[in-house]
Amino acid sequence: MISIRREQVWAEELVPRLRLLGEIFFNAMNRKIYEETLQKAFSEIKELKDQLQADSIYLREEIKSEYDYEMVIGESDVHKKVLFKVDQVAPTDSTVLITGQTGTGKELVARAIHNASARESRPLLKVNCAALSPSLIESELFGHEKGAFTNAFTRKIGRFEHADGTTLLLDEIGELPLELQAKLLHVLQEGEFERIGSSSTIKVDVRVIAITNRILEEDIRKGQFREDLWYRLNVFPINVPPLNQRRGDIPLMVQRFVGKAAKKLGKKIKVIPQKTMEALQNYSWPGNVRELENMIERAVILSQDSTLKITDTLQLTGKQQAVEAQSMSLSEMERKHINQALETACWKIDGPRGAADFLDINPSTLRARMRKLGIKRP
Structure with missing residues (x-):
């Protein structure tokens, strides 16, 4: 009896001690879990902060960008038809495909659509499908999770996710790799996608405007x-x-x-000779409005007095080239225009005064077109 009573007393004394030890262990485990959770939260906050800083820089650059709205100026019937279509589609959320030769002002038409839409309060976002490699363009469009692939040290928010509620401009859509076209199609159809390395579906409300200078029917x-x-x-x-x-x-x-070039260069050009204007109107303009603007700026630089002087030899054969252009295919015209730019730049592609700079396109885009057209340095 005495032995049983002692064991009972010992057990009664042990229970609170065990309970205390249990509480200490439980609190220690909770503290460890809390610290790990807190550390993970801080890490995610840092990742998001870094991503937001990068996105902020991107958006500021987009907002600061200056666009030559002179390129959408015009009173011709064909131009008025374009503006009429802009007015028709802008209030809707319909997907738009803008086609045309390089330098015609396709991006400005896209921006005019966005600026006249219900989404105009947020900046239009742009992705150049020809400027990045296939692996990078997928991450740029759809984002990726941390550790999704080599060097994916942080989570990246893609452009579709950023464009939720606004407009996404897909420039040079014809250059999008075939393996990514199915994923883009799914987003357009369902309004949802997954980041690379994630199985979670993200729903978005994005209006897509695509631009191309290619004939997609031929590519099909x-x-x-x-x-x-x-x-x-x-x-x-x-x-x-x-x-x-x-x-x-x-x-x-x-x-x-x-007027724009004269103001920029601090010059006063008051006279544009009639013969000069006629020559400009008769030239074939394979580089379109961009070429016209570049030629005018060059002429303003070279003009020694208040009269505009066009020194480019192109203007001397404008009528002849206009006739030749009618019998040339689009590819032939593009090849000729690129060759002219390359020769002017002494076959330099990148940097100031390079061919890409003259053509006002991304160097990677120029290289892609050169490969497509079989243009090689002699």
């Missing part, structure tokens, strides 16, 4: 572009005409470009 026949994606993009097509179909708009553009 060659198996280089998905037909179902083309149908999805081509909901509301807008073709921006080349400058040689808008000759009546050239005098107005010339006056604007002269």
Whole structure:
């Protein structure tokens, strides 16, 4: 009896001690879990902060960018048709496919659509599909999780996620790798996607405007572009005409470009000779409005007095080139224009006074077009 009673007393004394030890252990474990959770939260906050800083820089650059709205100036019938289409589609959320030659002002048409839409309070976001490699363009569009692939040290928010509630401009859509076209099609159809390395579905409300200087129907026949994606993009097509179909708009553009260049260079150009204007109107303009603007700026620089002097030899054979251009295919015209720019730049592609700078396109885009057209340095 005495032994049993002692064991009972000992057990009664042990219970609170065990309870105390249990509480200490429980609190220690909770503290460890709390510290680990807190550390993880701090790490995620830092990642998000870094990402937001990067995004802030991107958005500031987008907002600060200056766009030459003179490129959408015009009173010709073909130009008015483009502006009429802009007015029609801007209030909707429909996907738009803008086609046309390089330098015609396709991006400005896209921005005009965005600025006249219900989404105009937020900046339009842009991705150049030709400027990045296939692996990078997927991450740029859809984002990735930390550790999704080598060097993925932090989570990245993609452009589709950033563009939720606004407009995403897909420049040079014809250069999008075939393996990514199915993923883009899914986003357009379902309004959802997954980041690389994640199984979580993200829903977005994004209006897509796509731009290309390629003839996508030909790419479809060659198996280089998905037909179902083309149908999805081509909901509301807008073709921006080349400058040689808008000759009546050239005098107005010339006056604007002269005024702009003169102000920039601190010069006073008061006279534009009639013969000069006629030569400009007769030239074929394979580089379109961009080429016109660059030529005018060059002329303003070289003019020694208040009269505009065009020194480019192109203007001397304008009528002849205009006739030749009618019999040339789009690819031939593009090849000729790129070759002219390369020769002017002594076959330098990158940097100031490089061919890409003259053409006002990304160097990687120029290299891609050179490969496509079979252009090689002699």
